Amino acid sequence: MEGIVALTRDTFEAAAGRGAALVEFYSPQCGHCRMQAPVMEEAAAGLAGRATVGQINADAEGELAERFNVGVVPTHIFLQDGEEKGRPVGVQKAETLISGIEELF
Amino acid sequence: MMARSRRMHSAGWFITALGALAVIALVGCQEPAGPAGTGDDNIPMPPEQAPDDMGADDVDTGDDMGTGADPVDPPRIKTDEHGVGHISDPDDFQAYVLDAKTPVLVDFYANWCKPCDILAPTMVKIHDQYEGRAAVYKVNVDNAKALARKYSIRSIPLVILFVHGEIAEQWVGVRPESTYTAAVDAALQ
Numbered sequence: 001m002e003g004i005v006a007l008t009r010d011t012f013e014a015a016a017g018r019g020a021a022l023v024e025f026y027s028p029q030c031g032h033c034r035m036q037a038p039v040m041e042e043a044a045a046g047l048a049g050r051a052t053v054g055q056i057n058a059d060a061e062g063e064l065a066e067r068f069n070v071g072v073v074p075t076h077i078f079l080q081d082g083e084e085k086g087r088p089v090g091v092q093k094a095e096t097l098i099s100g101i102e103e104l105f
Numbered sequence: 106m107m108a109r110s111r112r113m114h115s116a117g118w119f120i121t122a123l124g125a126l127a128v129i130a131l132v133g134c135q136e137p138a139g140p141a142g143t144g145d146d147n148i149p150m151p152p153e154q155a156p157d158d159m160g161a162d163d164v165d166t167g168d169d170m171g172t173g174a175d176p177v178d179p180p181r182i183k184t185d186e187h188g189v190g191h192i193s194d195p196d197d198f199q200a201y202v203l204d205a206k207t208p209v210l211v212d213f214y215a216n217w218c219k220p221c222d223i224l225a226p227t228m229v230k231i232h233d234q235y236e237g238r239a240a241v242y243k244v245n246v247d248n249a250k251a252l253a254r255k256y257s258i259r260s261i262p263l264v265i266l267f268v269h270g271e272i273a274e275q276w277v278g279v280r281p282e283s284t285y286t287a288a289v290d291a292a293l294q
Contacts, residue, residue, distance in 0.1 A: 003217055004260035006278035011220035037259060052219070055260050057277065 004044045007054040009063045013082070020051035020104045021079040022097055025058040025070045032091050033074045042094035043101075051101045080104045182242075187229040190242045193249040201242060203270040208239040208292040210285060213253070213263040215246050221262040224279045228264075231285055239289045268292045 005015055007023060016023055024040055026033035044053040058065040058073050068077060068084070078086035078100045086100050182190045182197050192198050192211075202209045212228045214221035232241035246253040246261060256265065265275040266288050274288045 003215065005218045005220050006260040006262060007220060008278040008280070011223050011279045014223060015219035041259065049217075055277075060278075 003048060003053060004040055005052065005054045007056045007064070008061055012054075012056075012064060016052050016054055016079055017082040019081065020047075020101050021054060022047065022051060022101050023054045023056055023077050023079060025056050025065060025068070025073055025075045025077075027059050027073045028057065029059075030073050036074050036091055039092060039094045039097070043097040046094060046098040047101055050105070076100075078104060185243070187232070189229060189232050190240075192242050192244050193252070195249075195251050195255070198244075198249075198252055201240070202267050205240060205267070205270075207237075208273070208289050209267045210239065210241045210289065211265050211267065212241065212243045213246050213256070213258055213261050213265070214243060215261055218261050220279050224262045224264070227279075227282045227285070230282065231289070234286070235289060238293060266292065 005011075007015055015021075022043060024033075024036070026036070040053065040055065047053055056064050058070055058075075064070075068075075072089050074090065074092075076088045076092055076097060077084055085104055088096060088100065182192050182194075182201065184190050190201065192201060202211055210228070210231060212221075212224065214224070228241050228243070231239075235241070244252055246258055256263075260277055262279060263275060263277050264280075264285060266273045266285070273292055276284065
C-alpha cells in the first residue's frame with residue numbers, strides 16, 4: 001500500500017507541519033468521502049516519497065477542523081510547511097490533487 | 106352369477122399376477138441396485154479412505170510431530186528492541202493474534218508514517234503493562250500486503266483490538282493511551 005497517514009491533533013504538526021502535504025478532512029458517515037477514498041489512494045501513490053498525504057476525521061478532530069475552518073467534507077488542503085496554499089472542496093480527481101501539490105515544489 | 110364369479114376369479118388372478126410382477130420388478134430393481142450400491146461403496150471407499158487416512162496419518166504423525174512442532178512452539182516472529190513482536194505472515198497472524206486466548210492489540214504501521222512513530226512508545230508501554238494478560242503486536246503494512254488487504258487498511262496508524270479472533274474495536278490515527286487500555290480492560294472483564 002502507499003501512504004495515507006491518519007492525522008490527529010497530536011500528530012498533525014510532526015507529520016504535516018513541514019514540507020508539502022495534502023490533507024483531507026472527511027467524516028466516516030459521508031458518502032462522498034467514501035467515494036473519494038480510492039482517489040486519495042491514487043494521490044498518495046502519485047505523491048509517494050514527495051509529499052505527506054494525510055486524512056483527518058473531522059468528527060473526531062474538532063480542534064483541527066476548527067483551526068482550518070472546515071465546514072464541508074470532504075475538504076482537501078494543500079500545505080507547505082504547515083501553511084495553507086490551496087483548498088479543493090468536495091469530490092476531486094486524483095490529478096487535481098497531485099498537480100496542486102506539484103505546483104508547490 | 107357364475108359368470109360374474111368367474112370374472113371375479115379371473116380379475117383376482119390378474120391382480121395377483123400384477124402383484125407378483127410388481128414384486129419381481131421391485132426385487133429386480135433392488136437386486137442390481139444392491140450390489141451396485143455396495144459395489145460403489147466397496148470399490149471407491151477403500152481407495153478413498155486408504156490414501157486419506159494414510160495421508161492424514163503421515164501429516165499428523167510425520168510432519169506435525171516432527172518438523173511442524175519445532176518451528177511452532179518457539180516464537181517464529183521477530184521481536185524489536187522493546188520486546189514487541191512483529192508479524193508479517195498471515196499464518197503467524199492466525200497463530201499469534203486470531204488464535205490467542207488473551208486480547209490482542211495490533212498496531213498497523215509503516216516506516217514512512219510519522220504519526221506511527223508517535224504512537225509507538227504508547228504501544229510499548231501497553232505491551233509491558235499488560236504482559237501475560239494481553240498482547241501487543243506490530244504489523245508493517247509494507248511487509249504484510251496480504252494482511253493489509255484483508256483488513257482493508259487505507260490509512261495508518263491503525264490499531265485493532267482482537268478478542269478471541271474477532272475485531273472488538275479499531276482506531277484510526279493516534280489516540281490517548283487510555284483509549285486503548287480502557288478497551289483492553291473491558292475485554293479482560
